[in-house]
Amino acid sequence: MKNRLKLISGTANPKLARKIAKYLDIPLCKVDISRFSDGEISIRIAENVREKDVFIVQPTFSPAENLMELLLLIDACSRASARRITAVIPYYGYARQDRKDRPRVPISAKLIANLITVAGASRVLALELHAAQIQGFFDIQVDNLFAAPVLLKYIKKRKLKNVTVVSPDVGGIKIGRAFAKRLNSNLAIVDKRRTAADASEVMNVIGDVKGSDIIILDDIISTAGTITQAAEALRKEGAKRIIAAATHPVFSGNALERLKDSCIEEVIVTNSIPFEDPGRCKKVKVLDVSPLLGEAIRRIHTGESISKLFI
Numbered sequence: 001m002k003n004r005l006k007l008i009s010g011t012a013n014p015k016l017a018r019k020i021a022k023y024l025d026i027p028l029c030k031v032d033i034s035r036f037s038d039g040e041i042s043i044r045i046a047e048n049v050r051e052k053d054v055f056i057v058q059p060t061f062s063p064a065e066n067l068m069e070l071l072l073l074i075d076a077c078s079r080a081s082a083r084r085i086t087a088v089i090p091y092y093g094y095a096r097q098d099r100k101d102r103p104r105v106p107i108s109a110k111l112i113a114n115l116i117t118v119a120g121a122s123r124v125l126a127l128e129l130h131a132a133q134i135q136g137f138f139d140i141q142v143d144n145l146f147a148a149p150v151l152l153k154y155i156k157k158r159k160l161k162n163v164t165v166v167s168p169d170v171g172g173i174k175i176g177r178a179f180a181k182r183l184n185s186n187l188a189i190v191d192k193r194r195t196a197a198d199a200s201e202v203m204n205v206i207g208d209v210k211g212s213d214i215i216i217l218d219d220i221i222s223t224a225g226t227i228t229q230a231a232e233a234l235r236k237e238g239a240k241r242i243i244a245a246a247t248h249p250v251f252s253g254n255a256l257e258r259l260k261d262s263c264i265e266e267v268i269v270t271n272s273i274p275f276e277d278p279g280r281c282k283k284v285k286v287l288d289v290s291p292l293l294g295e296a297i298r299r300i301h302t303g304e305s306i307s308k309l310f311i
Helices: 014-024 065-079 108-119 132-137 148-157 170-183 225-236 255-261 290-302
Strands: 005-009 031-035 041-045 053-057 084-089 123-127 141-145 163-167 186-194 201-206 213-221 242-249 266-270 284-287
Touching: 005 014, 005 290, 014 053, 014 290, 041 065, 053 065, 053 290, 065 084, 065 108, 084 290, 108 132, 123 290, 132 141, 141 290, 148 170, 148 242, 148 266, 148 284, 163 170, 170 186, 170 213, 186 225, 201 225, 213 225, 225 242, 225 255
Parallel strands: 005 053, 053 084, 084 123, 123 141, 163 186, 163 213, 213 242, 242 266, 266 284
Antiparallel strands: 031 041, 186 201
């Protein structure tokens, strides 16, 4: 395996890539990534990848240069005659724009899929896509991993009592139900409604949460507005301890300040996106998904089942 598999890291999350390489017991492929004087990205693969099975680890969170770097790495490997190129995308940027819900807006998730495909990727390995239908935007194979095994392992150690899993919106019910089943817990939903265009959201809790330890489950924490408002609504309904769990710590704007000032006891996330400033919010607990991604890479390379990781 070691002779045929090449693991390449972009600059977006090199720590995660190094951990994946350690799991696979292989070195990272040497790559020269620099900038021209005008800021354009310069890429050179410094090792032979001809007829190799190449995996490129690069999440595409902001800035857009992270996406551009992924496309250039794919193109460089394609032109170097790699046998197969898998884009390993721990966080798929622009995934929240996955449909045309208003006039004159793009379907950005589809555009990104087109760019990755045209650049020369043979396959995509993603972690917790924002919407499952994004897999259908690609004309190449897509494996969508779930962080649930990593989150569940940590949560079970907490030994919470009378647990209720809460989906912060109706769209997350399916994942919330599967999570609740594995914890043998109850399920509740927070329904968001606006009273007017410029009015704050009204949170309606569907389900009994009184006296329960709560796990608010989401895929992304961006501004943390929804999750902190949901936590407040759950507290008013009599919830006891409130823990938030999400795969991707985008943490944009005043997210960390909102979480710090909220009634949420702990915020569990993964290292799909690097979180470099834990001092700003000590509530944040970062879990490592490199074994999950590393095992998926190994199974893709050897032709084994990916779905068995989640049985």
